[in-house]
Structures are given as structure tokens and as C-alpha cells.
Amino acid sequence: MAAVTQNIEDQIAQAIETMTRTERQLASYILRHYPVALLGSVTQLAKAAEVSSPTVVRLAQKMGFGGYPGLQQAVREELEARLVSPLAKHDRWAEAAPDTHMLNRFADAVLGNLQATLAQIDHAQFDATAELLADPERRIFATGGRITLPIADYFTTHMKVIRPGVELLEPVSNAWPPAMLEMRAGDVLLVFDIRRYENNVLQLVEMAADQGAEVILITDPWVSPAARHARYRFSAQIEVPSAWDSTVALQVLVETLMAAVQSLTWEETASRMKRLEGLYERARFFQRGK
Amino acid sequence: MAAVTQNIEDQIAQAIETMTRTERQLASYILRHYPVALLGSVTQLAKAAEVSSPTVVRLAQKMGFGGYPGLQQAVREELEARLVSPLAKHDRWAEAAPDTHMLNRFADAVLGNLQATLAQIDHAQFDATAELLADPERRIFATGGRITLPIADYFTTHMKVIRPGVELLEPVSNAWPPAMLEMRAGDVLLVFDIRRYENNVLQLVEMAADQGAEVILITDPWVSPAARHARYRFSAQIEVPSAWDSTVALQVLVETLMAAVQSLTWEETASRMKRLEGLYERARFFQRGK
DNA sequence: AAAACTCTGAAAATATCTTGACACAAACCA
DNA sequence: TGGTTTGTGTCAAGATATTTTCAGAGTTTT
Numbered sequence: 001m002a003a004v005t006q007n008i009e010d011q012i013a014q015a016i017e018t019m020t021r022t023e024r025q026l027a028s029y030i031l032r033h034y035p036v037a038l039l040g041s042v043t044q045l046a047k048a049a050e051v052s053s054p055t056v057v058r059l060a061q062k063m064g065f066g067g068y069p070g071l072q073q074a075v076r077e078e079l080e081a082r083l084v085s086p087l088a089k090h091d092r093w094a095e096a097a098p099d100t101h102m103l104n105r106f107a108d109a110v111l112g113n114l115q116a117t118l119a120q121i122d123h124a125q126f127d128a129t130a131e132l133l134a135d136p137e138r139r140i141f142a143t144g145g146r147i148t149l150p151i152a153d154y155f156t157t158h159m160k161v162i163r164p165g166v167e168l169l170e171p172v173s174n175a176w177p178p179a180m181l182e183m184r185a186g187d188v189l190l191v192f193d194i195r196r197y198e199n200n201v202l203q204l205v206e207m208a209a210d211q212g213a214e215v216i217l218i219t220d221p222w223v224s225p226a227a228r229h230a231r232y233r234f235s236a237q238i239e240v241p242s243a244w245d246s247t248v249a250l251q252v253l254v255e256t257l258m259a260a261v262q263s264l265t266w267e268e269t270a271s272r273m274k275r276l277e278g279l280y281e282r283a284r285f286f287q288r289g290k
Numbered sequence: 291m292a293a294v295t296q297n298i299e300d301q302i303a304q305a306i307e308t309m310t311r312t313e314r315q316l317a318s319y320i321l322r323h324y325p326v327a328l329l330g331s332v333t334q335l336a337k338a339a340e341v342s343s344p345t346v347v348r349l350a351q352k353m354g355f356g357g358y359p360g361l362q363q364a365v366r367e368e369l370e371a372r373l374v375s376p377l378a379k380h381d382r383w384a385e386a387a388p389d390t391h392m393l394n395r396f397a398d399a400v401l402g403n404l405q406a407t408l409a410q411i412d413h414a415q416f417d418a419t420a421e422l423l424a425d426p427e428r429r430i431f432a433t434g435g436r437i438t439l440p441i442a443d444y445f446t447t448h449m450k451v452i453r454p455g456v457e458l459l460e461p462v463s464n465a466w467p468p469a470m471l472e473m474r475a476g477d478v479l480l481v482f483d484i485r486r487y488e489n490n491v492l493q494l495v496e497m498a499a500d501q502g503a504e505v506i507l508i509t510d511p512w513v514s515p516a517a518r519h520a521r522y523r524f525s526a527q528i529e530v531p532s533a534w535d536s537t538v539a540l541q542v543l544v545e546t547l548m549a550a551v552q553s554l555t556w557e558e559t560a561s562r563m564k565r566l567e568g569l570y571e572r573a574r575f576f577q578r579g580k
Numbered sequence: 581a582a583a584a585c586t587c588t589g590a591a592a593a594t595a596t597c598t599t600g601a602c603a604c605a606a607a608c609c610a
Numbered sequence: 611t612g613g614t615t616t617g618t619g620t621c622a623a624g625a626t627a628t629t630t631t632c633a634g635a636g637t638t639t640t
Contacts, residue, residue, distance in 0.1 A: 013410050016525070020617060021512060028511030032406045032527060036370040039329055040363075041597060052619045057599055068598065069626090080326040102553065103416060106546040107408045111401065118397045126393060147447065150440035157437065158534060242549035243563065244448060251541050256396040259532035263392065273533065310587060331627060342589040347629055358628065359596090586637070597626065608615070 008075055009034050015063060023059050026051045038075045042068050105241045110248050113237035117249040121234060129216055129232045130260035132188055136268070139165040141183065141208070144192035145201050151192050151247060155254050161276060162262050162269045171200040176207065185212030193217065193224035194238055194245055205229050218250055298364055299324050305353060313349050316341045328365045332358050395531045400538050403527035407539040411524060419506055419522045420550035422478055426558070429455040429477045431469070431498070435491050438482035441537060445480065445544050451566060452552050452559045461490040475502030483507065483514035484528055484535055495519050508540055 012027050019027060029049035030037045037045055046053040057068050065071035133140060140159060144152040149170065156168040169179050169189075183189075189208045193201050202225055209215055209229035217230035220238045227233050236249035262269050299321065306317050319339035320327045327335055336343040347358050355361035423430060430449060434442040439460065446458040459469050459479075473479075479498045483491050492515055499505055499519035507520035510528045517523050526539035552559050 009410075010412075013412075013525075016511070016513060017517065022618065024512045028525075028527075031410060031511070032402065033370075036366055039366050039369070042599090043597070053597090054599070054620090055618070058618095061599095076326060076329050079329070101413060102420075102550045103408065103411060103413065103546055106542070106549055107404070110542055110545075111404060114397070114401060114404075118393065121393060123391060123393060130392075147444075150444040150447070153443065154437075154440040154537070157440070240545065240549065242545070243552055243559070244545075244548070246545050247444070248538060248541050248545060251538050252396075252400050255400075255530065255532070255534075255536050255538060256393055258534070259396055259530065260392045262533055269533070312588065332629090333627070343627090344589065344629075344631095345587095348588095351629095582640090584637100584639075586635100588633105588635080590633090591631090593628100593630070595626100595628070597624105599622100599624080601620105601622090603620085604618090606615105606617075608613105610611100610613085 008038075008071075008078055011063065019059075019062075022051050022055055023062075025049060026055055026059055035075050035079055038072055102241075109240040110246060113239070113246060113249045114252060116237045117235070117253070121253075125232050125234075126257075126260070129234075130257060130264060132214060132216065132232075133159075133190070133257065133261045134163070134264040135188075136163065136165075136265075137186065138214070139167070139182070139184070139187045140190065141167050141169050141179070141187065141213070142190040142192075143169040143171050143201065143204055145171065145194070145196075145198040147245070148192035148194060148247060148250065151250055151254060152190070154251075155190065155258070158258050159261070161272060162258065163265055163272070169204065171198065171204050176204060180207055180211065183208060183211050183213055187211075187213045188216060189213045190216045191218070191224075191226055191230070192250060193226050194220040194236075194247070194250070195222055195224075197224045197226070202226050218253055220245070298328075298361075298368055301353065309349075309352075312341050312345050313352075315339060316345055316349055325365050325369055328362060392531075399530040400536060403529070403536060403539045404542060407526045407543070411543075415522050415524075416547075416550070419524075420547060420554060422504060422506070422522075423449075423480070423547065423551045424453070424554040425478075426453065426455075426555075427476065428504070429457070429472070429474070430480065431457050431459050431473065431477065431503070432480040432482075433459040433461050433491065433494055434482035435461065435484070435486075435488040437535070438484060438537060438540065441482050441540055441544060442480070444541075445548070448548050449551070451562060452548065453555055453562070459494065461488065461494050470497055470501065473498060473501050473503055477501075477503045478506060479503045480506045481508070481514075481516055481520070482540060483516050484510040484526075484537070484540070485512055485514075487514045487516070492516050508543055510535070 009031060012030060016024055016027050026045075026049045030045075033048075037048065042053045042056045046056045049056075060066075060068045060071040063071065065074055132138065140156075140163075142152040142155050142159075143149070153168055156166050159166040167179065167182070169176070187208075189205065191201065191205055193205075205215055205217075205226040206229060215226070215230040217224060217226055217233045219227065219233065219235055221235050223233070223235060234253055236253055238245035238247065238249060240246040302317050302321060306314055309317060316335075316339045320335075323338075327338065332343045332346045336346050339346075350356075350358045350361040353361065355364055422428065430446075430453075432442040432445050432449075433439070443458055446456050449456040457469065457472070479495065481491065481495055483495075495505055495507075495516040496519060505516070505520040507514060507516055507523045509517065509523065509525055511525050513523070513525060524543055526543055528535035528537065528539060530536040
């Protein structure tokens with residue numbers, strides 16, 4: 001266990017175990033905006049974290065600071081110690097561990113990948129893709145390789161809520177024909193394919209393209225051979241210090257695309273979500289309402 | 291208006307020319323203790339600088355901040371920019387498009403989430419978790435909810451290459467019993483559970499814990515109720531400008547964990563990968579060698 | 581050297597913040 | 611299901627903080 005006087009950030013992170021739901025919401029906000037969140041008034045913090053002011057005060061008290069001013073004072077002191085040192089350390093997580101720790105190396109790589117990936121995206125292409133996926137006349141299919149299929153799965157799970165007519169295609173040869181029968185010209189196939197491009201996937205894309213489907217490809221910087229058949233293509237950076245490639249950048253792309261589609265189809269989507277909510281409610285599927 | 295908003299420190303240093311004697315004394319104190327001096331109350335600052343409180347207020351007003359609170363707010367904002375790592379702020383890709391474009395908003399949110407998530411991880415806990423997952427004596431099971439199951443799937447897909455004895459558990463009530471029979475004391479269950487915590491998942495965790503399994507939980511900042519049974523817990527930030535939560539930070543956690551496990555078991559893993567490679571080769575599964 | 585002006589701090593007025601009391605709602609338990 | 615506990619927000623009182631007012635000290639001007 002850590003020493004007695006650890007920094008406030010850790011203290012809060014640790015105490016989160018024993019907190020109530022609203023308090024966690026507050027604590028989470030504080031940690032995400034640490035330490036600036038604690039420099040303002042109770043009221044400001046409460047509003048920003050979307051809780052009531054007594055909740056803020058109570059948390060400060062529970063944590064053993066006399067009250068909010070006490071907590072604030074502690075933060076200021078900690079900040080003073082941190083700011084006095086000449087070079088304000090830019091990498092916060094790097095402080096705690098050597099640069100050689102896997103966490104830091106991985107984090108650096110991932111952040112770099114994301115920056116590079118996002119910087120390369122053509123906004124017009126992105127918007128056009130979102131519109132294609134939002135078009136209610138088209139059905140949407142998604143597929144991927146051994147590694148990327150879970151992303152396609154994730155995509156369809158969410159898209160099925162956003163709009164009707166969304167299916168996951170597993171790239172297993174004998175499962176295609178029926179699915180392929182369903183595909184009409186104008187339908188959209190979203191394909192994830194990163195290196196060690198699999199024959200299965202390429203074949204599936206080819207068949208879909210033959211049937212007149214619009215193919216959207218999410219691949220790596222070396223570009224899958226399926227690109228030949230793709231209307232739109234996005235390349236994500238995937239290299240990390242590991243024997244495998246990282247799919248994080250793909251994931252970000254997918255989530256961003258879904259957010260864009262969702263905002264295009266908001267009216268329809270909102271009503272679908274509401275209905276789904278009702279179904280879950282009746283099935284007591286989740287822990288509690290809220 | 292002062293469109294050219296330089297930093298406050300310089301602003302004060304420059305204005306010192308035009309100040310009165312007492313004001314200079316105050317300004318000098320502020321500069322010597324910048325920025326901490328400006329985080330407290332007027333009274334504290336006045337006392338510390340040995341001037342009166344009206345002097346403090348007057349200075350703040352003269353400098354063109356509405357009053358002391360205005361100055362304080364400005365300092366906090368400046369501080370925020372300084373304390374948040376530059377990576378979190380959009381630099382390059384933001385130029386190409388308006389800030390309101392989904393791509394930028396999402397990118398900002400995701401990078402912020404990653405930073406906050408990684409900053410909160412306890413390295414000792416991370417290392418201990420990796421060791422648990424690398425222990426060949428223990429079998430590994432992974433599961434997740436409706437949204438997070440693809441991540442568990444992704445995890446098992448990779449882990450199966452890294453080591454033997456890895457299984458995905460789908461949280462469907464009638465599919466548990468056989469899998470549960472397999473579980474022995476000391477086995478490890480990796481659970482993904484983010485909000486709208488599902489009853490299924492909680493039940494599965496409870497059963498596993500009863501059987502003596504070590505539970506590792508990857509959840510959100512509000513913490514799944516399954517935490518009660520977890521040996522180790524990691525909280526990932528998940529909020530993005532969308533109707534859904536983002537699983538990107540979870541994904542990063544998983545990939546990082548796998549990289550750590552892989553480096554612990556490298557010898558075994560390398561030979562397994564080699565054998566797998568041979569199998570793929572014979573099945574002509576991939577496009578071409580490389 | 582007196583008058584006018586400027587600067588400063590004491591003190592009061594005003595605004596804002598913090599925190600306790602309470603009531604309602606949700607979760608838990610029997 | 612009904613009773614009990616726990617958690618959360620509203621409100622308002624009390625505490626602090628900020629700002630204005632004003633008088634006197636110091637400085638400059640004539």
C-alpha cells in the first residue's frame with residue numbers, strides 16, 4: 001500500500017470504491033479535470049459535474065478534509081509543489097513510472113496513432129460515408145477478419161439501435177450465400193481489414209462489389225487489397241510496441257462514424273432508443289433505472 | 291477588447307511600469323509566487339503581499355479583468371491549458387475543419403478519455419494483473435455485457451495465441467453451467483462491465499467468485515456493482531459527444547494488458563505463434579507471405 | 581507653505597459561497 | 611408488499627469574500 005500522504009488525485013481515485021453513485025459522478029469529473037476543477041467554487045464544480053453543491057461538500061468532508069475550503073487548500077499546496085519545479089511535467093502518467101513501463105510506451109504509441117489517423121482523414125469523405133450509412137434505403141452489412149470481426153460486431157450491435165437493416169456478416173465461407181442473396185445494389189458493406197489480409201474477406205468483398213454494393217473499407221496504412229472495390233477508404237495507424245497490431249484507431253473511427261450517423265438520423269434513432277428502453281425495462285435487464 | 295490575450299504573468303510584468311508603489315509591491319509578490327498566489331482569496335493574497343485587500347481588487351480591475359474573480363478565472367484557464375498535456379488539445383487535425391465537426395469533437399473527447407484513464411492506473415495493480423493473466427496454472431475466462439462482449443471476444447482471440455486455456459463466456463444464462471463447471475479456484479475471470487450494468491453479468495461474476503475465481507474488472511468511473519467481487523479493478527473513461535459511451539479506453543487497456551502478458555510469457559508465446567503461422571501457411575489463409 | 585491631488589487602508593456594504601436542516605425518492609430488506 | 615435505510619437535492623441561514631466608500635497620509639504644484 002502507498003504511503004499515508006499520497007496525492008489527492010490518488011486519494012480520490014481510491015476512495016471511489018466507497019462512494020455512492022452521485023459521488024462517483026463527481027469524483028470522476030474531478031479526476032478528469034484535475035486539478036483545475038477544484039480551484040473554483042463549490043457551486044461551479046457542482047454545476048460542471050452535474051451534481052448538487054451539498055454533494056460536493058459532503059465528498060470533501062468524507063475524504064477527511066475539513067470541508068470544501070480544506071480540500072481546496074490541500075490542492076493548492078500540492079499544486080504549488082508541482083508548479084515550483086521548473087519544467088511542468090507534461091506527461092502526467094509518466095511521472096509515476098519509468099518510461100520503459102509498458103503502460104507508458106503503449107500509451108505514447110496509441111496517442112500517436114490516433115493523432116496520425118485523425119489527421120489524415122478527409123472530412124468530405126467522412127461526411128459522405130456517414131450519409132451513406134444513414135440512408136434508410138440502403139441496408140448495411142459489416143464484416144472483418146479474424147482480428148477485426150469483433151469491431152464489426154460492435155458496429156452492428158450499435159447500428160441496429162440506430163437504424164433498421166443492419167447485419168453482421170461472418171466471413172466464414174459457407175455462411176455467405178444466404179447473406180449474399182439478401183444484398184441488393186446500393187446496399188453498403190463496411191469492411192475492416194488490416195494486415196495479414198485474409199482471403200475470406202477479400203472474396204466476400206469481391207462478391208458484394210459484384211452485386212453492386214457500396215464498399216467502405218477501414219484498413220491500415222498499407223491498404224488491404226480489398227481497396228480496389230471500395231468506394232471510400234480510411235487508413236488507421238495500428239503499430240504499437242507489441243507482437244500484434246492495435247485496433248484502437250479503428251475503433252475510434254467506427255465510434256466517430258456512428259456518432260455522425262446518429263446525429264444525421266437523430267429523429268428516427270431517438271424513437272428507436274426509446275422503444276428499446278421500454279423493452280429492457282420490462283425485462284428487468286439492467287441493474288436499476290436511471 | 292484585448293484580443294491579443296497574452297499570458298497573465300507577462301501582462302502583469304508589463305503593467306508594472308504604470309503602477310503605484312503599493313501596487314508594485316503586490317505585483318512583485320504575485321510574480322514571485324505565480325500562479326499559486328492568485329488561487330487563494332483576496333484577503334490571503336493581501337496579507338501575504340502585505341498590502342490591503344482593496345489594493346488587490348483595484349489591481350485586478352485596472353488590469354482589465356472584471357474584478358478579482360475575473361482575474362482568478364483567467365488564471366485558472368491558463369493553468370488548465372498548461373496542466374493538460376498538449377496531446378489532449380487538438381492541434382493538427384483541428385485546422386482542417388471547424389471545431390464543431392464531429393470528427394474534432396470526438397477526437398478531443400477520446401484523447402481526453404485516454405489521458406484520464408491512463409493517468410489513473412495504479413502501476414502495481416496493472417503489473418499484478420498482467421502476472422495473473424500470464425500464470426500458466428490458471429485458466430482465463432473473459433466476459434462482458436451487450437456492448438462490451440466484442441471486447442472480451444477480441445481479448446480471447448488474441449490471448450488464445452498467447453497462451454492456452456483461454457475461453458470467452460457469453461453471458462447468456464443457459465450457456466453458463468457447462469462453462470462454470472470448468473472453472474476452478476484460482477482461475478481468472480476478466481469482466482468488462484460499463485454502465486447499464488447488466489444483471490446477467492453480475493450474476494456470472496458472483497457465481498465465478500463463489501467458485502474461487504480471481505475476478506478482474508474493467509469498468510467505467512461509476513464502477514460496476516461487480517466490483518464487490520473483484521480482486522483488481524480498472525476504470526476507463528467512456529464519455530463522448532454521442533448517445534453512446536465509448537469503449538476506446540477499454541480497448542486500450544486490454545491491448546496494453548495483453549502486451550504486458552505477452553512480454554511476460556514471451557518464450558512460450560513465440561513458439562505458439564510460430565506453430566500457428568505454420569498452420570495458416572498450409573491453409574493458405576492469408577493473401578501472400580510477408 | 582497652502583492647496584490640490586493621489587494613494588492607501590479601515591470599515592462598512594454587498595455579493596457570493598459554504599454548509600446544515602429537511603424532505604423526498606430510490607434502494608434494500610424482511 | 612410495506613417498512614426501513616440510504617442517498618440526493620432544495621432551500622435558507624450563517625460564514626466569507628469582494629468591493630465600495632471615505633478619510634487621512636503623503637506628495638506634488640503653485
